[in-house]
Amino acid sequence: MINGTLCAAVFAIFLTTAAYLVHFFLGLGYKISSESSDWGQFGDYFGGVLNPILSFIAIILLIKSLNFQNEANISLRDQLKNNEKVEMVRTFSVLFFNVIVSQKTLLKDLQVNLGSESSPIEVTGTAAILKVEREVEDLRNRGADNAGVTRYLEQIDNLDHIFGMLRSFYVAVKLVSDRLSDENGFDISDRQSQYLALVNLTDFAQIRLILMGIQFMKCHYSSYMKGNHEFLETLESVNLRTDLY
Known part of the structure; x- marks a missing residue:
């Protein structure tokens, strides 16, 4: 584009000069003048014809330059946004798998009283x-x-062990929902893949106890997960529900 514009400018200069020579030297038979006034008139002609053309070409080059700059800015913004997303995923992964490890610890420490007070x-x-x-x-x-x-x-x-297990699972679900939100550049498939990972990485007996807690325990954690439709859809995809019992 730039090379073509420069060629057009050179051609305009050549054409303007050639037209002058053909008209006055070849057509009218004029000779090269020694009068400064004649050269002034030639300058007026040359500038009057070429200035609008060259100004137009300069505007085209300026617009093209601005377009290149805008494209570079867009590319830079996209790169920065992608870097932010990568960092967000990295931070999320660390927190998410820490919660998974915490779940395993809670299962190991789980203790319930199935007898009586006496x-x-x-x-x-x-x-x-x-x-x-x-x-x-x-x-x-x-x-x-x-x-x-x-x-x-x-x-x-x-000892609130079941409650603690339910709370820890809620933290993981909410972490996925908040950190992988649409506003942060993710979509429902990203969230559901992490919900599925959470379910699959949790011991099957433990996930059943958590679903029991969601079904029967009256607390914010169970209410939140019952109202999280994306999470519920993920459970259904692996034949699990919050009303198993």
């Missing part, structure tokens, strides 16, 4: 989850409603 029976880990599931199924078979199951979970979770 005769406590402390059960830990995955065995505790299996026991709780059987007890909840028995309660349901005996006609217990949601409130009855909620009271049972509050009774056995005297």
Whole structure:
């Protein structure tokens, strides 16, 4: 584009000069004048014809230069935005997998009381989850409603281990929702892939206990996850729900 514009400028200069020579020297037979006034008139002619043409060409070059600068600025902005997104993903990954490690620690430390106050029976880990599931199924078979199951979970979770596990899982879900939001340049597929990773990286017995907590526990954490439609859709994609019991 620039080379073509420069060629057009040179051609305009050549054409203007050639037209003058052809008209006055070849057509009218004039000779080269020694009068300064004649040369002044030639300068007026030359400038009057070429100035608008060269000014127009200069404007074209200026516009082209501005377009190049604008394209460079857009590329720079895109690069900065991409760098911000990469840094955001890196920070998110560190926090996300720290929560995953925390979940594993909570499962290891899980302890519930399946006995009575006078005769406590402390059960830990995955065995505790299996026991709780059987007890909840028995309660349901005996006609217990949601409130009855909620009271049972509050009774056995005297150390708030189930509640703590539910809270930790909520932190992971909210981390995905907030850090990978549309406003930060992500979309629903990015979030759902991380929800799926969260579910798959959580022990299956533990995820069942968390879903039980979401279903029966009355707290902000369970309410938030029940209202997170993207998270619920991810659960359904792996045949899990928040109303298993």
